Amino acid sequence: MPILSFSSLFLLLLNLAAPVFSADKFSRNDFPPGFVFGSGISAYQYEGAAFQDGRTPSIWDTFAHSVYSHGNGDIACDGYHKYKDDVQLMLDTGLEAFRFSISWSRLIPNGRGPVNAKGLEYYNNFINELISHGIQPHVTLVHSDVPKALEDEYGGWLSRKIVKDFTAYADVCFREFGNRILHWTTVNEANVFVLCGYDWAMTPPQRCSAPFGIINCTKGNSSSEPYIAAHNILLAHASVARLYQKNYQGMQRGFIGINLFAYQFVPYTNATEDVIATQRANDFWIGWFLKPLVYGDYPDIMKRNAGTRIPAFTKLESKQVKGSFDFLGLNHYYTLYIKDKPSYLKMDNRDVIADMAVEFILQGDTPPDELPMSGQRTQRNTTLNDTSRVKYIHGFIGSLLDAVRNGSNVRGYFTWSFLDLFELLDGYESAYGLYYVDLDDKDLKRYPKLSAHWYASFLKGRSIGLDSATELERNMSTLSQSHFSQ
Ligand SMILES: *[C@@H]1O[C@H](CO)[C@@H](O)[C@H](O)[C@H]1NC(C)=O
Ligand SMILES: *[C@@H]1O[C@H](CO)[C@@H](O)[C@H](O)[C@H]1NC(C)=O
Ligand SMILES: *[C@@H]1O[C@H](CO)[C@@H](O)[C@H](O)[C@H]1NC(C)=O
Ligand SMILES: *[C@@H]1O[C@H](CO)[C@@H](O)[C@H](O)[C@H]1NC(C)=O
Ligand SMILES: *[C@@H]1O[C@H](CO)[C@@H](O)[C@H](O)[C@H]1NC(C)=O
Ligand SMILES: *[C@@H]1O[C@H](CO)[C@@H](O)[C@H](O)[C@H]1NC(C)=O
Ligand SMILES: *[C@@H]1O[C@H](CO)[C@@H](O)[C@H](O)[C@H]1NC(C)=O
Numbered sequence: 001m002p003i004l005s006f007s008s009l010f011l012l013l014l015n016l017a018a019p020v021f022s023a024d025k026f027s028r029n030d031f032p033p034g035f036v037f038g039s040g041i042s043a044y045q046y047e048g049a050a051f052q053d054g055r056t057p058s059i060w061d062t063f064a065h066s067v068y069s070h071g072n073g074d075i076a077c078d079g080y081h082k083y084k085d086d087v088q089l090m091l092d093t094g095l096e097a098f099r100f101s102i103s104w105s106r107l108i109p110n111g112r113g114p115v116n117a118k119g120l121e122y123y124n125n126f127i128n129e130l131i132s133h134g135i136q137p138h139v140t141l142v143h144s145d146v147p148k149a150l151e152d153e154y155g156g157w158l159s160r161k162i163v164k165d166f167t168a169y170a171d172v173c174f175r176e177f178g179n180r181i182l183h184w185t186t187v188n189e190a191n192v193f194v195l196c197g198y199d200w201a202m203t204p205p206q207r208c209s210a211p212f213g214i215i216n217c218t219k220g221n222s223s224s225e226p227y228i229a230a231h232n233i234l235l236a237h238a239s240v241a242r243l244y245q246k247n248y249q250g251m252q253r254g255f256i257g258i259n260l261f262a263y264q265f266v267p268y269t270n271a272t273e274d275v276i277a278t279q280r281a282n283d284f285w286i287g288w289f290l291k292p293l294v295y296g297d298y299p300d301i302m303k304r305n306a307g308t309r310i311p312a313f314t315k316l317e318s319k320q321v322k323g324s325f326d327f328l329g330l331n332h333y334y335t336l337y338i339k340d341k342p343s344y345l346k347m348d349n350r351d352v353i354a355d356m357a358v359e360f361i362l363q364g365d366t367p368p369d370e371l372p373m374s375g376q377r378t379q380r381n382t383t384l385n386d387t388s389r390v391k392y393i394h395g396f397i398g399s400l401l402d403a404v405r406n407g408s409n410v411r412g413y414f415t416w417s418f419l420d421l422f423e424l425l426d427g428y429e430s431a432y433g434l435y436y437v438d439l440d441d442k443d444l445k446r447y448p449k450l451s452a453h454w455y456a457s458f459l460k461g462r463s464i465g466l467d468s469a470t471e472l473e474r475n476m477s478t479l480s481q482s483h484f485s486q
Contacts, residue, residue, distance in 0.1 A: 025465040026401050028458055035404070036136060036412040037459055039090070039434060040099030042143035042188065044073045045421035047103060049080035053118035055106040058145035059156065059204035060424075068206070068215065070427025077419050077437050078444050080122060086446070087129045089435060090418065093452055094459030097136040099414045100126070101143035101188065104169055111147030112165050115172055127180050138183040138414075140259065141170055141240070144193055144203065144424065151205055157194070157229040163236045170240040174248045182254040184244065185329050186237040190230065190289055192261040198225040199351045203424060212351040222351040224309045231311040234292055234321050241324035259329035260289055268339040268361055277340035277358045284356040296322030305345065305355040327411070333376075337361040380420055380431035382438075385473060389434075389451040394464065415455065419446060 028037070044060045050073060064072035079086060090098055104111060106119040130137045146156045154161045170186070187193070193203075199222045201208035207220025237258050244256045265281045267274040283291070283299040291299045296318035302310055313321065339361060344354040376392040393415055404410055420433035428439060434452035438445045453472050458464045 027463040028461050030401055036097040038095050038097030038099055038414045039418040040414045040416055041418050041421060042101040043103035044145045046077045046079040048075040048078040050074045054109050054116040056109040057148040058105050059148055059151050060145045062148055063204035070429055073422040076422045083126050084129055087133055090135055091133045093456045095135055097138055098130055099138040101140035104142055105147040108169055110149035120176060127177055131180055137181055139181050140185040140188050143188040157232050162232055163239050166236040167239045167243055174244055178248050178252045184256045185259045186240050187233055188259045189261040189331055190233050190258060194226045194229045198229050226352050227306060227310040238321040238324040255326035257325045257327035257329055260286060262286060262330045262332045264335040265338045266335055268337040273340035278338040281338045281356055281358045292321045293325050337363055377430045377432055380428055384436060384447055384449045386449045386451050390454045
């Protein structure tokens with residue numbers, strides 16, 4: 001099973017290109033006009049105030065309070081109360097854009113019905129705070145946190161009923177916030193969400209069937225449910241995108257898209273089988289969503305290998321889904337090697353990976369053609385000297401610059417994450433943040449890491465090479481003595 005994480009870079013792109021080497025020395029000004037740099041968080045991982053002001057639980061609350069969890073987001077970074085200070089930190093860092101998600105069950109408790117005035121007020125305040133500081137808000141409608149009420153009532157994404165409820169929720173968001181939002185993402189990491197939630201049961205709603213789950217499966221069907229959930233996500237995404245295009249886009253002039261988790265897949269050997277297997281892995285991993293969005297149907301190889309387990313689009317649905325996006329957001333951070341595994345297709349009971357008929361191989365951290373990662377996971381502790389994260393972000397931005405110079409239509413880059421958050425798979429044990437959040441401090445004080453200083457320096461237009469990290473680090477050790485006691 002591949003190692004997964006909810007991390008991320010966010011690219012707006014129409015043209016996928018894999019950068020293979022990176023510029024070492026560059027500056028913010030080398031990027032074309034309109035290219036934005038930012039960072040991000042998601043609602044459940046940041047806000048806290050889980051039981052406050054009318055919010056009801058999402059499927060993440062349920063999971064985070066179960067035996068499988070490594071902690072919960074009851075308090076998280078307490079962003080619900082501290083967002084103003086955080087926007088100030090964003091300003092200090094020089095962020096141009098900020099990506100966050102709305103908690104569906106905070107805005108519309110139970111997922112359907114009346115709007116919660118307190119939820120509305122929070123998001124209005126947060127958006128206004130960003131805008132008044134010149135930071136573009138980029139909004140995601142659902143970042144894994146489907147309202148628990150809808151999961152209980154009809155099985156969340158397993159039911160077509162979610163299309164109507166998701167569209168009604170999106171309508172509220174466009175109506176209330178759309179005059180200030182130019183970038184809407186419907187669903188975060190849709191592909192990984194369905195695999196983790198319905199094939200392997202690593203994350204909520206924790207459904208699976210033996211032998212595919214990482215738990216003892218008690219509910220679900222790994223052979224069919226990932227395909228059903230993905231189908232309903234595509235239909236819901238398309239319904240929301242069409243609503244936006246029809247009722248709002250003319251006036252609000254924004255863009256709508258979806259977000260997928262991308263690996264860079266590299267053939268394990270140069271044998272033809274592995275090269276073909278790599279293409280197949282891309283078809284299953286990205287083509288699963290992208291082919292319907294561009295051409296109105298699933299990749300042929302998926303239909304062939306999954307048979308009747310993958311739902312078919314009606315003519316009308318196909319037309320609705322095809323072309324229902326203005327941009328694609330990609331979260332990326334690993335390279336995986338792909339080996340052909342034809343024996344999987346001989347199994348009668350198959351999940352998505354068995355249908356894919358490949359084996360994933362993670363080889364160290366430095367594959368030959370590495371696309372540097374977009375956010376780096378480290379152990380969460382008081383070490384503010386995160387030199388490895390600086391190298392990582394530096395490498396990634398350099399590769400993006402190469403891709404841009406090569407003609408790739410990449411429009412932005414967001415580091416994951418702005419603060420050390422409640423991480424979906426590891427709780428508070430790991431961290432991706434540019435800022436450390438001290439959980440032992442009653443005010444959850446934030447401290448900039450070396451990476452925050454480095455990113456700020458880059459965003460303020462300094463020419464950046466890896467040598468500047470060393471210099472920054474020297475500057476920072478003086479800083480840490482005066483500002484932080486560790
Ligand atoms: C740029 O394009 C050339 C020619 O298509 C390709 O060989 C090269 O790998 C690309 N470089 C990057 C960094 O994408
Ligand atoms: C699954 O069930 C078996 C047998 O009851 C038990 O030994 C094992 O620990 C369980 N595994 C998990 C991950 O719960
Ligand atoms: C899963 O669904 C498929 C297709 O509906 C069915 O053939 C299979 O028996 C189901 N498996 C389980 C474990 O329920
Ligand atoms: C595959 O072929 C390329 C080009 O000939 C070579 O650079 C690379 O090392 C080969 N990879 C493997 C795993 O043999
Ligand atoms: C903190 O985390 C970093 C990165 O994972 C690790 O290298 C370092 O040893 C850790 N320090 C402590 C005090 O645990
Ligand atoms: C920071 O980390 C780097 C590399 O891990 C090390 O060389 C350097 O001495 C550290 N600096 C401080 C101030 O701890
Ligand atoms: C480090 O501090 C010095 C003195 O304040 C400053 O001139 C220099 O630009 C700083 N270096 C970096 C990389 O920010």
